[in-house]
Amino acid sequence: MRETLILIRHFFRRFFDNDTTQVDGDTVTTVVRAIAIVAVPGLMGAFFLQNQYPQRPLWGAIEDHYFFVLFSFVAMGGVAIFEWEMLFPDKLDFLVLTPLSLKPLQMLAAKATALAGFLGLFLVSGNVFGACVLPAVSKGNFYRQLYAHSAAVLLAGLFAALLFLALGGLLLCVLSASQFRLASPFVQMVSVAILLLLLVHYAKYGDSIETQLTAQLSIMRWLPPIWFLGVYEQLLRGDAAPAFASVMAHTAYRATWIAAAVVGLTYPLAWARMRRMAVEGSAGRRRKPSRIRTRLVNSIIRRPGERAVFHFIGQTMARNSRYQVYLALYSGTGLALMAACALSLEMRGPRMGLALSDEGLHAMLPLLLFWVVAGLRNAFDFPLTLAAGWVFRVTGVDKRDCAAGARRWVLGAAFAVVGCVTALLRVVGWDVRRLLVQVIVGSCLSVLLTDGFFLFVRRVPFNEPRLPGRTNFPLILTLYVGVLTPYVYGSIAFERLMEMHPLRLLPLALGVAMLHAGLSRLNRKPAEVEEEMEGYEGEFQLLGLS
Numbered sequence: 001m002r003e004t005l006i007l008i009r010h011f012f013r014r015f016f017d018n019d020t021t022q023v024d025g026d027t028v029t030t031v032v033r034a035i036a037i038v039a040v041p042g043l044m045g046a047f048f049l050q051n052q053y054p055q056r057p058l059w060g061a062i063e064d065h066y067f068f069v070l071f072s073f074v075a076m077g078g079v080a081i082f083e084w085e086m087l088f089p090d091k092l093d094f095l096v097l098t099p100l101s102l103k104p105l106q107m108l109a110a111k112a113t114a115l116a117g118f119l120g121l122f123l124v125s126g127n128v129f130g131a132c133v134l135p136a137v138s139k140g141n142f143y144r145q146l147y148a149h150s151a152a153v154l155l156a157g158l159f160a161a162l163l164f165l166a167l168g169g170l171l172l173c174v175l176s177a178s179q180f181r182l183a184s185p186f187v188q189m190v191s192v193a194i195l196l197l198l199l200v201h202y203a204k205y206g207d208s209i210e211t212q213l214t215a216q217l218s219i220m221r222w223l224p225p226i227w228f229l230g231v232y233e234q235l236l237r238g239d240a241a242p243a244f245a246s247v248m249a250h251t252a253y254r255a256t257w258i259a260a261a262v263v264g265l266t267y268p269l270a271w272a273r274m275r276r277m278a279v280e281g282s283a284g285r286r287r288k289p290s291r292i293r294t295r296l297v298n299s300i301i302r303r304p305g306e307r308a309v310f311h312f313i314g315q316t317m318a319r320n321s322r323y324q325v326y327l328a329l330y331s332g333t334g335l336a337l338m339a340a341c342a343l344s345l346e347m348r349g350p351r352m353g354l355a356l357s358d359e360g361l362h363a364m365l366p367l368l369l370f371w372v373v374a375g376l377r378n379a380f381d382f383p384l385t386l387a388a389g390w391v392f393r394v395t396g397v398d399k400r401d402c403a404a405g406a407r408r409w410v411l412g413a414a415f416a417v418v419g420c421v422t423a424l425l426r427v428v429g430w431d432v433r434r435l436l437v438q439v440i441v442g443s444c445l446s447v448l449l450t451d452g453f454f455l456f457v458r459r460v461p462f463n464e465p466r467l468p469g470r471t472n473f474p475l476i477l478t479l480y481v482g483v484l485t486p487y488v489y490g491s492i493a494f495e496r497l498m499e500m501h502p503l504r505l506l507p508l509a510l511g512v513a514m515l516h517a518g519l520s521r522l523n524r525k526p527a528e529v530e531e532e533m534e535g536y537e538g539e540f541q542l543l544g545l546s
Contacts (some may be wrong), residue, residue: 003102007110008117014093015086015118035125038075042068042130046137054139059210061138062242065232066209068130068149069156070202070225074195075126076119076157080164081188081195082329085321087115087168088267094275108271119161127153145236152232155256156225162259163224164191169266177277185324192332193339198225200340213244219354220244227252301408305401313380313409313461323379323462330375334368341367359492361428365421365442366491369449370484372417376410377453380461392460402460404520407450414446437498440505444512445491451519 016031049056049064056064080087089111097107131153135145167187171180201223205212212220220226230248233241301307317323341360392402422438430438498505 004106004110007097007102007107008114011089011093011111011114012117015083015114035121038079038122038126039129041071041075042127043133045071046130046133049134050137053137056138062213062229062233063206063209064134065149065152065236066206066225066229067202068127068134068153069228069232070198071130072123072127072153072157073160073225073228074199076123077160077164077191077195079119079122080161081191082325083118084164084168084184084188084325087165088172088270088274091274091277098275108268111271112267123154123157123161127157148232148235151235152228155231155252156228159224159228159252159256159259162256162263166259166262166266167191169263169270172270172273173266181321184321185328188325188328189332189335192329193335196333196336197339198223200336204340213242221248221251224252224255227255301405303401303404305397306405306408308397309402309405309460310409313406316462317379323382326379326382327375330371330378334371337367337371338364356428361425361430362492362495363488364424365418365438366445366488368417368421369414369442369445370487373410373414373446373449373453374479376413380406381464382462383464392463399458399460403454403458406457406461407454410454411446411450414450415443418442418446433502434499437495437502437505440509441491441495441498444508447512447516451516455519 016034045067052060052064089107093107127150131146131150134149135142138145171183171187175183213226226244227248230241230245230250231252233245234249237245297307297310301310317327338360341363342357343354343360344357392399418439421442422435425438426435498508
């Protein structure tokens with residue numbers, strides 16, 4: 001029992017002990033911050049509604065209930081996605097713990113217990129304030145609403161966690177290790193996009209929830225939060241609940257049992273498979289790099305330092321799953337906003353359907369470019385490869401070449417986004433003239449965003465230690481709230497202007513090229529030592545013998 005408790009504490013700490021979320025080695029601080037992030041929205045939402053009751057109408061109250069059910073579902077889904085790689089033990093756990101004198105099922109039981117405690121911690125902390133405050137604010141039958149609220153939100157969060165556990169277990173049981181690593185980022189990105197789309201749907205169409213739930217449930221029946229809203233209304237109102245409640249509640253109970261059964265079946269199988277792969281090792285051969293890709297990169301990037309960093313970024317991204325999670329979060333956010341802008345709900349007789357928005361289609365490219373470039377900028381700042389820093393210092397590579405290689409990598413990713421969005425717009429039915437405007441404007445935006453986010457950045461990606469006081473939260477809030485909105489609307493207006501006057505694309509491209517050349521020359525100037533780095537003892541120390 002003592003060994004099991006030690007293992008449980010070890011696995012529980014592993015959920016928080018990583019370089020991207022941990023604060024100065026203090027796990028307790030990380031846990032408190034994570035709990036506060038999921039606990040505050042429920043508390044603030046309940047207090048915000050205190051002036052709406054008791055004169056709140058029936059469907060207004062149902063809209064409020066849907067917010068708390070939706071938040072529980074999205075929060076637990078986000079936690080499961082963020083800890084995707086830690087839901088199952090990784091190779092390091094097996095390599096370190098397997099040689100010890102532990103019973104075969106001891107590690108499995110300890111990991112399952114730690115996982116249940118981790119998910120339960122966020123499930124309870126994210127819903128406890130809303131469950132206590134909203135029944136008091138609504139001034140109804142306190143204990144009945146407390147029971148209905150707690151059951152619905154806890155069941156919604158539990159289903160979200162089980163859903164992603166089942167999805168991960170199925171992928172591990174069906175795919176090989178290399179296929180799983182390849183599929184995981186795409187699954188995470190799509191999952192994040194779906195969760196954010198649910199939030200955007202509530203923000204855009206929450207006031208019309210009566211129309212959506214009293215019409216034929218064509219689209220709404222496929223939204224899991226609606227299932228648990230049915231549980232809420234059925235437990236709270238009984239036979240007086242709206243007609244959708246009974247059908248959706250039955251779907252919610254059945255889906256939860258199915259998800260739990262899939263997790264109970266696949267988790268031990270996935271555990272055994274990961275353990276075997278960790279002990280036996282990878283039997284596949286390492287593939288040689290493509291000659292065509294190597295020649296293309298070498299022809300474009302001439303400087304050895306830039307070329308080395310270019311390959312270093314690609315290999316690090318492919319190898320480290322933590323970077324892939326953060327890129328999936330940013331890319332999923334961009335996809336969700338893109339889909340929310342491009343698609344809208346409309347009534348088609350008794351049913352609801354999807355329609356395309358011309359303004360939203362124009363917003364797709366600037367939104368995706370912003371989130372991809374911003375995501376790469378933040379990913380490059382995570383110090384997960386500090387052990388590789390000695391290579392760049394011993395070889396004497398100029399950090400300006402390293403930064404230039406990073407900018408080229410980001411610019412290539414942005415151009416890839418431009419190509420994908422252009423192909424999608426062609427499928428939608430855009431003509432060649434509008435597609436040409438998208439390509440030129442998107443390329444210009446790619447260059448400007450890359451220069452803007454990486455202006456005067458002179459360091460090796462993934463390889464700079466974090467220094468205290470470098471995070472500027474007001475600046476981040478201003479960027480994502482105050483700058484993003486006018487940037488998107490300005491890009492839409494500019495694209496439409498260029499479609500009416502396509503000849504103006506030539507001076508636009510020339511102007512952006514001249515600006516990029518000027519900024520590149522400015523970045524090539526000798527770098528000055530930052531005051532924050534003076535006296536920093538984490539740098540690689542040479543013996544001074546050369």
